[in-house]
Amino acid sequence: MSADEQSSQSTIQSVGAELAAIRQAQNMSVNDVAYRLKLTPRQITAIEQDDFASLGPIFSRGFVRNYARLLQLDPQPFLDAMQAAPVNPVEALAIHDEQIALTGSLSRHWLKLSLLALLIVIALPLAVYQWLRADDAPKAASPAHNAAPLASPPAPKIAPAPAAPAVEPPTPAQPAPPVSVAVPPTAPPVSIAVPPTAPATQAEGSGHIQINFKQDAWVQITDASKRRLTSRIYRAGETAQLTGEAPFRAIIGNAANVSMTYNGKPVTLTPRPGTTVAHLTIE
Template sequence: MSGSGLASVGQILREAREAQGITLDNAAMRLRLMHRQVEAMERDDFESLGQPVFARGFVRNYARLLGLVPESLLARMDGGPTEPAAFVPTEPALPRSWLTSPWLILSLLGLLLVVAVPVALYAWLNSDGGERPDAPTPAVMQPRPAAAVATAPVAAPADVVAPAPAPASPVIPATTDGTPPEAPASGAVESAAEGSVLHLDFGDESWTEIKDASGRMLMRQLNPAGSSADVHGQPPFDVVIGNATQVQMTYNGRPIDLKPFIDVTVARFTLEE
């Protein structure tokens, strides 16, 4: 409890998790964090989570997982007014009944077809719609010979597909001295949208995924060793970096330490303003 009698950020998170029956290990797995990082948030030990921008991102994701409004908790971390955190109750998952099993539904449909088809066929054969043996055979109308036969173009069979034309090779304009222009570096990813800038230097091959605040994928590729990339967008960014020990990263010119967020060789974190 804080001096004003209100629960701290960590206590609110812990009580919400325990009320929903979620264990620390389960919360860490769903947040893609380590056990000690989730435990540090519940102890209000945000300094051990690294830079403040990472701590805020962890608290935001944890609050969303527990159905809390993250803005009130983030305001407490910034020294804002200590209003009680709103709790958005999540609807409990409905127990799965054996009556909704897809295998049971498919079995019942198959049984219905097996029973219904013979019954319908028997009813049709014994109704007026079926052909009776004593019914007279209708006369067959012979078509009259055509006066003239018109020559029509032979249509191609429906199953014959005309070969698609080969795609034209892209035309690359030559420079003034006759040499082709240099291709842009494969690791460079630029966006016309204004916003924050992430700069990455890859000392070795690294698979990288970066999404902006709207969930739009800004970068998703394998970056070769020795390359670099600039990513522009609106924070917060969801970042996944493979082989993270070989990657150097800056955020708006500030260096970012990736070591606290590396699990085996992959770093996963949310980067805010």
């Protein structure tokens, strides 16, 4: 090592103070240096205060080297002075403690997130199961509820016909002149009016359609379940009897020569303008 280098190294008592003094001599601010070195002002202040522990030993040497070159100085004496400076064990221990505290905080944070995710995984399937059970309960009770109206009423009891009164034969008379005996006429047969069997109760929502045709006409009718009740051409004089679940959708061709009733009530068939076809919904 030359005498000049020994002299330069011996005069550098504080790397940060030396760099700060030369910076001020060149009329540069901390922000100017931070901008040109792509660092933050806090990092430049740490260098000038010899706080290399907060920057890390490897990064701080690179920062000092670039700082010295920015000031057009030889960086080697500054690096040698940094190497010769003693390391403060208290600061190193403090940095180590901060790292441990940071790690513990992150661990607690991830533990909370893990517990929250576990609760969601358990609660979500239970909620879906309860929702599906509640949705299926009304469907299971529906068939029993709907089957009651379809039961046929009991057949009416027919009272037996009263027996015809017995006619006692006349007592034979003593021999006498022939006498004409008036025998009452035989009782006419008793006519028992049997009431007609009560028709089955009409299912709720069902209806009866009757169509009479004065001329040939095409008809298509579907019920509420989209079941096609008829789709054909009827001839003049025919009558169609249809039963299904309302509402009905009907298309009637040659509507002017067709008459319709729904549950005994007449239905108006109005063709669309410019056509002979009527489209209607029967409820």
